Amino acid sequence: MSHLAIAPILIPLCAGILLLLFRYLPIQLRRGFALAVTLVQLLVASLLLIKVSDGTILSYALGNWSAPFGIVLVVDRLAAWMLLVTTLLAPFPLLHACRGTDTQGQHFHVLYQLQLMGLSGAFLTGDLFNLFVFFEVLLLASYGLILHGGGRRRTESSLHYVVLNLAGSSLFLIAVGTLYGLYGTLNMADLALKMATTPAENLGPARAAALLLFGVFALKAALVPLYLWLPRAYAHTSAPVAALFAIMTKVGAYSLLRTSTLMFGAQAGGLSWLYIPWLLPLALATLLLGLLGALAARDLREQAAYLVVASVGTLLTAFALPGSDALAAGLYYLPHSTFAAAALFLLAEAISQARGTQGDRFEPGSAMPGAAWLGGLFFALTNSCCSRRRWITPCGPGFGLLSWAAACWPSLPWPAPAACSSSAPSPMWIRT
Template identity: 60%
Template sequence: MNHLVFLPVLVPLLAGALLLLVRRALPLTVRRRLNLVAVLVQVAVALALLLQVTDGTVLVYQLGDWPAPYGIVLVADRLSAWMVLLTAVLALFALLYAIRGSDAGSRHFQPLFQLQLFGLSGAFLTGDLFNLFVFFEVLLLASYGLLLHGGGAQRTRAGLHFVVVNLVGSTLFLFAAGTLYGVAGTLNMADLAGKLATLDPADLGLARTGALLLFVVFALKAALFPFYLWLPTAYAATSAPVAALFAVMTKVGVYAILRVQTLWFDDPEGSLAGLLDPWLLPLALVTMALGSLGALASTRLRIQIGYLVLVSLGLLLTAIALGERDSIAAGLYYLAHTTLATGAFYLLAEGIARRRGSAGERLIDAPAMPHAGQIGALFFIVAILVAGLPPFSGFLGKFMVLRAALDTPAMAWILAVVLLSGLLAIVALARSGSLLLLRATPSEGLPPGAPGRGELAPASALLAVCLGLTLWAAPLTDFTRATAEQLLTPTHYIEAVLGTDMEGAGR
């Protein structure tokens, strides 16, 4: 076994436990440094793991050396390693922002931050459906505390909605997992791939019910229509570094949909072949359309960002719904772009709000901000990235998705919704930029309590990474294309997990 697979889960778990134990014994500055060192270690481990699987190797770690499907397994392939690295990079810049003062006021922020990373990494690496549920619950429990960090009526109200929605999702997850276990006798995802493909016709109805319930859960996590209204308000209510980290949390739902789609539903001879085809693409397009309308109607910047997140999620799930190598590859490239750009936008939005005095993030006329030129340049770059305008990574990802859609029966609908939602996003961001930066009256000095220029460094660094996605687009798209090919031929994944020879099984 390769122990490197276990480290992205082990490091944040140990770091979170240590930070919890010393939360009263050590001063905040020391705890911040410990947290930062732990995240840097996670970035290094995630990068090492990605390099290990770049050649197509599937690494399996059997906890307790119990073989699958009976034991707990962690599985690292190109997709899971890509997601773990993306999470660690985003967490690094979110934490660099938080330690400037956003983490003050509670001794629990540092351990909760690490436990959130523990849940996220575990969800991306687990090869077992029940343990996916466990990691979901861990990251959700941590996210409840992080969302409420700092207190206040608005955060409490948004946190209550967030908790209720996710408790419903967790309940449905247990129903779905129990149904699938009753039908197939296993919850190992690789083992389920074989069992669900050869079901007895008498069990087909229950299996479809369980699989569709599971899709509902993942759709809720991914904020897919009609389960999307919780996202803009929850992300707008919390602190900026937490909202930035949450940018990858919805991607857990996207990841889960992609994983089960390619493992269970893409086999043309399987019992559940094409189960999600009637649902995924229409819901993704509706999510994109409603997200763009919400962004246009928003009266607060962070609410607007939340609706723009929905637009990007709709595009991601459209790419997955097309189910082709090129569309999935485009979606994985766009996934990295939108996660990092969204994180940068949330960090920048708080910097803007603090510099506008009593107007805050509301999209109304207000006195001119100090350092408006620097803020305006960053806003212009992030707006181009989020709207998908050339020549940056947002445009490249969107263009690749549209190109992959040209030969599909739904081409006209996809082109219409993607282009129209992009146009509405441009209009919405242009309106926001005008209100925030151009239609301002002169003012003197920095608003009381507003931070200095260093606050903008983490957002600037995330934007620089997005520019790197543009500069190195060719090797990155080669990698995402290889990842898509690996997903669409899951034989090696199943063989690696189960240790069996799937040759001749049609997979």
């Protein structure tokens, strides 16, 4: 049994503890250490991806308690892919934070590592209760990160995030408890086996628990109507945190994909494809509302936050469509949109600093220094957002609807490039 499977959890955990222990060392040393650790995690994730690239699925029994009695970590292609995306993203916000954000509050680097630990754990675990635990780990770290630096507006908008996620966690626990009561196991593979033969009298409670789970994951993924916490929380937190949180909505999307394919797939009997009739319309509505929000945004960071919502809509639309082509397109779109959204948050801060008192609000101002650089980068980035989709006129009030129509138009099953086709165009109307 290779111990590599648990390394993505242990490395950030140990790094976080070390950073906490040595918090009185000079900041430069701690920054260097944190960056080095994220690079090691990238290396481990790449190794894991290479290991599973021939189709093997690694199962790691914690404490050598065999499944379904003990908790397992499972590395399949999807888990390794999500790990790689997270570890590819992680060094960049950290690098940005090292330019001053990390000293605006306490324990930034500790929380950052614990956040990475929670993310890795959520992708790796093969146990539903363990998934809850890692959700809690990443949420607790995220509460600290989102409030990092403080300030009235940040505290106010982050409070929604905290309260909603606390409610979500309680619902998660209720769903997990119900499933345990019905099936006597929380190992996802074992659950999948037992769900296939759910007796008729248990179908009702099983459905209710499954849909509660759906609600929890939809809240994490910021699906309509549970996306309202996202735009303000992301717009008002610090730029590196918002950039890292571009991956947070994808944890919800990942959980939806994992449960809907493993536990509620074709073989699940009375629970087959339980999520799909909910997922598709809600994902399309999310896409539409995200785009409308991006149009109505009053500043660049708020717009970037709405683009995150729209990208979740696109992603989950791809996940809701039948067939492996749409799934593959969604999995291709996932890192692309994550990187683009993260870069947009980082750039928004640079633009807002360059514009001085106007910040990143959409209002005319005097020429900003470095306009050619910032404008060029912004242009390249918005093009990058668009590169995977059909060209839609990027301005005008109708483009949200148009893009929605483009999303629906190629009748099911969707051809692969089209599933990527409707990400969010960014109206380029910020004045330099």
